[in-house]
Amino acid sequence: MEHRAASEKPEESRIPPMGASQRETGRGKTIVVLPAYNAARTLEATVRDIPAGCVDETILVDDASRDDTVRIARDLGLAVIVHPENRGYGANQKTCYTEALRRGADYVVMVHPDYQYDSRLLPHFLGFLRQGICDIVLGSRIRCRKEALAGGMPRYKYLSNRGLTLFENITLGQNLGDFHSGYRAYTRQVLETIPFMKNSDGFVFDTEFLVQAVYFGFRIGDVPVPVRYMDEASSIRFWPATRYGLLTLWTVTKCWLCWLRIYRSRLFQRTSTPPDAIL
Numbered sequence: 001m002e003h004r005a006a007s008e009k010p011e012e013s014r015i016p017p018m019g020a021s022q023r024e025t026g027r028g029k030t031i032v033v034l035p036a037y038n039a040a041r042t043l044e045a046t047v048r049d050i051p052a053g054c055v056d057e058t059i060l061v062d063d064a065s066r067d068d069t070v071r072i073a074r075d076l077g078l079a080v081i082v083h084p085e086n087r088g089y090g091a092n093q094k095t096c097y098t099e100a101l102r103r104g105a106d107y108v109v110m111v112h113p114d115y116q117y118d119s120r121l122l123p124h125f126l127g128f129l130r131q132g133i134c135d136i137v138l139g140s141r142i143r144c145r146k147e148a149l150a151g152g153m154p155r156y157k158y159l160s161n162r163g164l165t166l167f168e169n170i171t172l173g174q175n176l177g178d179f180h181s182g183y184r185a186y187t188r189q190v191l192e193t194i195p196f197m198k199n200s201d202g203f204v205f206d207t208e209f210l211v212q213a214v215y216f217g218f219r220i221g222d223v224p225v226p227v228r229y230m231d232e233a234s235s236i237r238f239w240p241a242t243r244y245g246l247l248t249l250w251t252v253t254k255c256w257l258c259w260l261r262i263y264r265s266r267l268f269q270r271t272s273t274p275p276d277a278i279l
Contacts, residue, residue, distance in 0.1 A: 029103075030105065031058070031100040031105040033059050033100055034046070034059065034073075034112070035061055035089065035110065036073070037065055037089075039113040040065070040068040042115035043072050046115045046119055047119075055122070057103060058078045059081065059099055060079070061092050061099070062081070063087055063092045064083050079099075087201055088200075089203050090200045090204070090206075093110065093205055093206075094199075096110065097186075097275060101191055101275055107126055107186070108186050108188070109122055109126070112183070116182075117141075117225055121139065122185075124223055133221065135187050135218040135220070136190055136210075136218055137184070137220075137221050137222065138184055138221070139181050139184070139222065140177035140178040140181060140222040141161075142162070142178050145158070151228060152229025154229070160241065161180055164245055168211075173214070174220060177224070178222060179210060180207070181222070194212045195271040197271070197275055198266045198267055207244075207251050211252055212267055212268060215268050216268075254267065
């Protein structure tokens with residue numbers, strides 16, 4: 001997935017009516033967000049796998065795809081927001097979360113539309129949030145080494161994931177199986193507290209968000225999920241992945257410097273403006 005920086009505001013398509021499944025049962029409004037870039041071949045399969053009745057709305061934010069992602073999303077009845085120029089993976093998520101908050105989401109689940117993650121497990125993520133067990137739930141791709149490699153995870157990616165996740169668990173006091181999963185569920189409070197609009201527009205957005213969550217004291221848990229690595233699935237190439245790893249180390253270092261009151265970073269200052277008021 002390649003991205004370039006840009007600055008124009010997104011263009012929004014029609015908004016389909018909200019489902020009644022969650023709101024009527026008092027369990028809170030659930031919105032799935034799909035940060036998309038050239039996902040035409042896998043989008044429908046991803047959406048079809050979301051269990052019926054477990055979400056109220058699905059929003060797709062398209063980052064200037066060059067294929068038919070937008071047309072297919074609209075045909076599926078999704079709410080679609082289009083970035084007129086490619087902004088980056090992190091910038092895409094910023095639009096996803098601000099729009100979900102604007103629409104009144106109590107729970108927000110990010111699913112990559114490249115069919116890499118199993119969206120059938122979404123109700124299990126929500127269960128941990130609704131029961132108050134976790135504030136954030138991640139999908140762990142690495143239940144064991146054999147399964148991860150058999151699912152197509154590149155060996156260099158497996159090794160770097162293990163190394164970075166071990167480092168983050170030790171330095172941040174966590175016990176997560178996969179710190180770098182793109183399958184995530186958040187409560188509204190998390191998105192209203194973390195200043196994610198100050199985060200990177202690139203891939204390190206994900207790491208910054210989780211380190212911020214630890215800094216602000218949110219409870220993070222994970223569940224095992226099967227993963228499919230296919231030609232259609234988005235993935236960071238080797239050298240961008242190396243840069244991502246270095247930025248991950250720097251993000252954790254900044255967190256510790258803030259804890260020790262040696263350094264102040266805007267990433268670890270509570271948001272004062274509601275994110276949904278920014279766009």
